[in-house]
Amino acid sequence: MKKTLLVLILVAAVVVGMGHKAPVSKAQDEVTLTLGSWRVDDVEQIDALTAAFHEAYPNINVVFDPTNPPDYNATLQSQFETGNAPDLMYLRSFAVGRGLYDQGFISDISDVPGLTDAFTEGSLAAWSTEDGVHYGVPLMAVSHGIYYNVDLFNELGIEIPQTWEELLAAAQVLKDNGYDAFANASGEPWTIAEIVFMNLAPNFIGGYEGRMAYLNGERCFNDEHSVAAFQAMADLAPYVPEDNSALTYYDSQQIFLLGEAGMWMGGSWDIPFFESEEPDFDWSVFAVPAPAAQEEEYVTFHVDAAIGMNAATEHPDEARLFLQWMTTPEFAALFGNLLPGFFPLNVQAPTLDDPHADAFLKLNEGRGLDVRWAWEGLLDGEPTGYNLMQDNAIAVLNGEITPQEAADNLQNGLAEWFAPAQACGQ
Amino acid sequence: MAFIQKTLRKFGLLDDWQAPRRRAWLVFLIPGLIIYTLFMAYPLVNSMRLSFYTGTGLRPDHFVGLDNYKTLFGDTLWNERFTNALSNTFIFFGIHMAVQNSLGLLFATILSQKHLLGRNIYRTFIFIPATMSVLLTAFLWRLILNPRWGMLKALLERIGHEDWFKAWLGDTKYALIVVSLVSSWQWVGLPTMMFLAGFLRIPDELVEAARVDGANAFQIWLRIKLPLLKPIIGIVTILTFIGNFNAFDVVYAMMGANGPPQYSTDIMGTFFYRAAIAGEHPVARSDMGIGAAVATITFLILMVGVSSWLIFSRQQSEEAVLG
Numbered sequence: 001m002k003k004t005l006l007v008l009i010l011v012a013a014v015v016v017g018m019g020h021k022a023p024v025s026k027a028q029d030e031v032t033l034t035l036g037s038w039r040v041d042d043v044e045q046i047d048a049l050t051a052a053f054h055e056a057y058p059n060i061n062v063v064f065d066p067t068n069p070p071d072y073n074a075t076l077q078s079q080f081e082t083g084n085a086p087d088l089m090y091l092r093s094f095a096v097g098r099g100l101y102d103q104g105f106i107s108d109i110s111d112v113p114g115l116t117d118a119f120t121e122g123s124l125a126a127w128s129t130e131d132g133v134h135y136g137v138p139l140m141a142v143s144h145g146i147y148y149n150v151d152l153f154n155e156l157g158i159e160i161p162q163t164w165e166e167l168l169a170a171a172q173v174l175k176d177n178g179y180d181a182f183a184n185a186s187g188e189p190w191t192i193a194e195i196v197f198m199n200l201a202p203n204f205i206g207g208y209e210g211r212m213a214y215l216n217g218e219r220c221f222n223d224e225h226s227v228a229a230f231q232a233m234a235d236l237a238p239y240v241p242e243d244n245s246a247l248t249y250y251d252s253q254q255i256f257l258l259g260e261a262g263m264w265m266g267g268s269w270d271i272p273f274f275e276s277e278e279p280d281f282d283w284s285v286f287a288v289p290a291p292a293a294q295e296e297e298y299v300t301f302h303v304d305a306a307i308g309m310n311a312a313t314e315h316p317d318e319a320r321l322f323l324q325w326m327t328t329p330e331f332a333a334l335f336g337n338l339l340p341g342f343f344p345l346n347v348q349a350p351t352l353d354d355p356h357a358d359a360f361l362k363l364n365e366g367r368g369l370d371v372r373w374a375w376e377g378l379l380d381g382e383p384t385g386y387n388l389m390q391d392n393a394i395a396v397l398n399g400e401i402t403p404q405e406a407a408d409n410l411q412n413g414l415a416e417w418f419a420p421a422q423a424c425g426q
Numbered sequence: 427m428a429f430i431q432k433t434l435r436k437f438g439l440l441d442d443w444q445a446p447r448r449r450a451w452l453v454f455l456i457p458g459l460i461i462y463t464l465f466m467a468y469p470l471v472n473s474m475r476l477s478f479y480t481g482t483g484l485r486p487d488h489f490v491g492l493d494n495y496k497t498l499f500g501d502t503l504w505n506e507r508f509t510n511a512l513s514n515t516f517i518f519f520g521i522h523m524a525v526q527n528s529l530g531l532l533f534a535t536i537l538s539q540k541h542l543l544g545r546n547i548y549r550t551f552i553f554i555p556a557t558m559s560v561l562l563t564a565f566l567w568r569l570i571l572n573p574r575w576g577m578l579k580a581l582l583e584r585i586g587h588e589d590w591f592k593a594w595l596g597d598t599k600y601a602l603i604v605v606s607l608v609s610s611w612q613w614v615g616l617p618t619m620m621f622l623a624g625f626l627r628i629p630d631e632l633v634e635a636a637r638v639d640g641a642n643a644f645q646i647w648l649r650i651k652l653p654l655l656k657p658i659i660g661i662v663t664i665l666t667f668i669g670n671f672n673a674f675d676v677v678y679a680m681m682g683a684n685g686p687p688q689y690s691t692d693i694m695g696t697f698f699y700r701a702a703i704a705g706e707h708p709v710a711r712s713d714m715g716i717g718a719a720v721a722t723i724t725f726l727i728l729m730v731g732v733s734s735w736l737i738f739s740r741q742q743s744e745e746a747v748l749g
Contacts (some may be wrong), residue, residue, distance in 0.1 A: 070683075070704040074712055077482045096710065099482070187596055189686050243573030245596025245687060253576060341568055379709045382503050386708060391688065 031318045031413035035307070036079075036089035038072035045338040048111075049218050052334055053325055060318045062088070080105040080310075087313040088322060089138045091306045093126035093371070101135040106308040107316070109323055110134045118327035122208070123345040127306045128372065136306030137326045138345040140335070143268040143360045144199040144300040150282040152179065152262050163292040164203070164232065171239040174262040181239035183261035185247035186394045193390035196265045197233060198372040202231040203290040207368035215377050217420035222407035230403035233396040244396065257281055268360045271341035275356065284356070287363040301369040303345065317345045381417035388413040470725070476718035486715035494719035508720070510689055511697035518606050518693055519670040526610035527662055530617030535647065537618070538625035548623075553615035560612070564679035567608045571595055598690040601681065605691050609676045613669075617662045624658040627653060657739065662733050671728055674699060683707075694724050 035050070043064060050062040065086060067075045072142035073096055079085035085105065091097035100106050109115070110133055112326040116124070119138050127136030146167075148160070153170075156177055171181030186192045205211060205225040213219040219226075241247060241255060257278045265288070274283065290297045307326060309319045325331055335352035336343060341359035344350065353360040378385025392406035401409075414421035446508055459496045477494055479486035501545050533552055537545055555563060570577045573593040582591045596601040628651055674695025677685055683704055685692025702717020 070710065073705065073710045074482070074703065074714075078485060081485065081487075092710075096494070187686075188682065189684070194708075240572065243596065245592035246571070246593035247569070251572065255574065284722050296659075375708075384706070384709060394687075 020088040027256045030059050030061065031315045032063060033088055033315060033319055033322065034063050034086035034321055035063050035311075036076060036086035037064065037066040038069040038090060039305075040066045040068060042066070042339060048338055049087050049334060051329075053322060056325065057318075057321060060321065062322060062328050070357065073300045076100070083312065085310050085312070087310050087319050088307055089310065090139065091127055091308040093303050093306070094376050097136060097306065097308065098129075099127070100308070101133075105311055106135050107313075108133050108135055109137065109320070110308055112320060112323045112327065114324060114327040118346050118348075120345075120347060122369070123215055123303055126303045127308070136308040137323045138303060139305045139307050139326070140244040140339070140342040141301050141345055142301045142341065143343060143363065144195060144266070144302070145268075145285040145287050145360060145363055147254060147256060147266050147274075147283050149259055150258070150284055152259060156262075158262070161289050163289050164235075165292050167193065167289050168235055168239075171236075171263070175239060177398050177411050180241045180255060180261035181263060182236060182241075183256040183264040184236075184240055185244035185249075185252045185255075186397060187245060187247045188249045189394060191249050191252065194372060194373070195267050196236070197229070197389055197393040197423075198374065199265050199267075199300050200232050200288045201373045202230045202368070202370045203288055203294070204232055206375070207296065207298035211370060211373060211376070214424075215420055217424045220411050220424040221414055221421055222404070222411035223425075225408040226410065227403050230393065230396050230406040232391050233406075234399075234403050237397050237399060240397065253277075254395045256283075268341040268357065270342065271354065271356045271360070275340075276352075285309065285359050285363065287367060296368060297366070298368040298370060299363050300372055301343075301364060302371045302375070304342070328393075377420075378414065378418065379380060383413045383416070385414055386412070386417075451697070451718070473718050474722050474725075476715055477722045478715070479718075480713055480715040482711070482713065486713065486718075488715075490715065494713075494716045497716060498723070500727055502714075507689065507697060511685075511692045514602055514685070514691065515671055515673075515693045517602055518609075518673065519667060521603060521606035522610055522613075522666050522670055523663065525607060526614050527617050527659075527666060529610070529614050530662070531621050531659075532619040534621030534625055537622050541571055549618075552618050555612045556615035558612070560675040561679045563608065563612045564676060567604075567611075568595070568680060572605065587605050595681070596687055598688050601687060602691045605680055608680065609673070612676075617666075620658055620662055621655065624655045628654050656742070660735060660739050664732055668728055669733050671724055694720070698724070 035046070037046070039046070043066065043328050046064040050064060053062055054060065054115045072090075073092070076085065076089060078407065079102075080100070080103070089106075091100065091106070097106075109154055112134075115134060115137065121142070123138045124134055127138065128134050152158075153160070156173055158170045158173055159166075161170050174181040177286075184191065184196050202208075202210070205214070205228075210219075211226060214221060214226075241252075241261070245387075251272065252264065253273070255261045257274065259281075274281070287297060287299050307323065309316070309323060313319050327346070329350065330345060331349065332344035332346035336350045336352050336357070337354070340352065340354035341360070343357075349361060351362075352361060374384065374386040374389050388410045395401045396403055396406045411421060411424075430683060476486055478491060479488055480490045480494065481487045496604055498508050499505055533548075536542065537549055537552075539545075569575075573579060573591070573596075579591045579696075581589070582588055592600065594604045632650055632654075635652050641649065671694055673693060677691050677693055677696050678699070681691045683696055683699055684706065685696050698717055698720045701712065701720050702714050703712055704710060705712035
């Protein structure tokens with residue numbers, strides 16, 4: 001009886017409220033949404049983006065409120081626990097974002113109109129459950145490739161390598177002429193993991209399908225493909241700078257920019273840095289080539305961030321409007337041009353004004369795309385696949401272990417906790 | 427009102443002043459006690475309490491008993507990192523004692539020579555690094571030691587000994603030593619100043635008496651000055667000990683949060699930072715609970731170290747009094 005009464009009162013209140021609201025002009029019920037993020041560098045660009053949204057939806061303001069990257073996960077978790085989380089927030093791909101969804105902090109947004117038309121299953125997968133629930137609208141990906149010094153390549157008559165063997169031959173030419181072939185260095189270990197090893201790995205393990213074969217236990221992590229990927233690290237060893245173990249990421253960038261090295265295996269996020277640091281320097285990119293015997297080629301096109309919605313937001317309708325806007329080609333074009341090097345994932349890829357960003361995006365044509373090897377599944381236990389790949393790739397690069405030993409270490413390390421690795425090859 | 431009167435009377439601050447006056451000091455403790463409890467004791471105890479909890483946010487809320495400690499000591503990977511960080515911290519401390527504090531003693535000895543020309547200039551030079559930001563000195567030394575365009579390599583090439591140069595910062599055998607030396611270089615001014623103050627306080631009569639007895643300069647330094655400096659050496663040691671076990675900035679600024687290469691420069695500070703706050707790149711999975719456990723262990727190590735010094739120095743001074 002009490003319940004019924006309560007429901008009646010609530011219904012009455014809503015009806016009265018609606019009736020009251022109807023004549024009120026839009027400007028009066030202006031809504032402000034906060035957007036949490038770890039991209040503290042992008043304030044200006046995202047502000048421009050949200051301003052464009054505000055123009056389309058004048059009653060909604062979106063305020064960008066980023067947190068220092070190392071603290072982002074813990075801060076966001078605490079905000080959720082204390083009920084202070086932003087309405088919309090950047091979600092990291094796979095494990096970390098999934099943790100938030102599993103705790104019930106972020107909404108199922110599968111029903112946002114246009115979501116499944118605007119993005120491929122592959123892009124959506126990083127923020128989806130096994131049951132097909134989507135909890136994030138894919139925002140951006142970063143691409144990987146090999147930066148090269150155009151003038152130096154012309155001067156030495158080097159063609160853009162079409163196979164892994166040609167790449168090594170080109171590296172030899174550079175070395176013979178007194179240049180470093182690759183500016184990459186291992187002083188900051190993550191660079192070897194993310195922009196060298198995981199950059200080249202898809203070509204050796206066979207992209208998405210190959211990676212899945214590891215994740216479902218068909219392949220062991222020390223099979224021939226994995227050994228081949230580590231062998232590629234050994235192939236590169238003669239062509240990296242001397243004493244690279246004490247050179248930092250910044251050193252590498254400068255070595256390449258100063259023309260002391262012909263190539264740099266790198267990520268698309270450095271486009272703005274290279275352009276602003278050395279505007280007259282003529283560089284471009286090509287994709288890591290596959291071995292000669294292999295037809296398929298792959299690019300590491302890593303889905304990096306999505307935007308999700310707070311399950312407890314006071315303005316779910318407005319937040320959904322923003323997410324819906326994110327699925328439009330207009331958003332993709334705006335985002336891609338505001339942040340060169342960070343690529344929108346919309347299937348209708350925009351044309352990018354920045355020639356370098358455009359060159360990077362063109363690498364995707366005719367090639368299989370996949371995320372970085374260690375991200376899906378392999379970060380969920382200790383030791384992480386990431387650390388194993390990083391440490392062993394560096395050890396191979398420094399000639400401390402053989403590619404076979406590196407692959408064995410990867411397999412044995414993962415077999416400590418990763419079920420498919422424990423039961424693999426059977 | 428009655429309550430205040432009662433309290434004041436209790437502490438002997440009302441009525442008859444003479445008798446309970448010995449207890450009046452209690453009241454002067456109250457402000458300090460409140461501030462200390464609120465800002466030191468409570469957070470400290472609370473941090474220890476947190477070490478029995480786990481959780482992914484800034485406030486671990488899931489009680490796990492001693493599990494965090496079991497992980498630190500029992501789990502292969504955690505234990506390997508933890509013992510590695512602990513032993514690295516002891517090496518870090520050892521190098522500070524051997525280099526920073528010994529050099530400090532040497533510099534103070536030289537600076538305390540009354541006839542030394544340009545004493546103030548030297549003193550300033552020795553102290554300047556201590557006034558600089560750690561970020562700055564870390565960057566400076568990374569540049570100097572850079573194997574590509576570093577000053578040291580150029581210098582060694584100039585004198586024809588290029589082979590002496592190694593990429594120390596990228597070598598697991600040397601990286602920690604180099605980082606410790608950089609830190610010692612930066613902070614050598616502090617022990618120097620403290621030792622210098624100690625030397626200058628030694629009465630001239632003692633030195634003159636020793637000289638009359640036929641002691642040479644070295645004997646005076648070893649037998650007269652050094653024993654009188656003992657309390658200050660103790661304080662410097664304990665400050666170095668505390669500073670090194672809480673150190674974080676120099677490794678973070680020079681090498682990064684993971685203590686590369688291969689965790690060879692990982693010390694308690696960076697280990698704590700990863701466990702409690704940042705997690706390991708790229709997963710960034712951190713747990714304040716296990717971080718609190720690391721902090722508690724650090725605190726216990728510091729407490730054992732500091733208390734044993736306190737007991738030792740008290741015995742020493744009692745012996746000195748009793749002759």
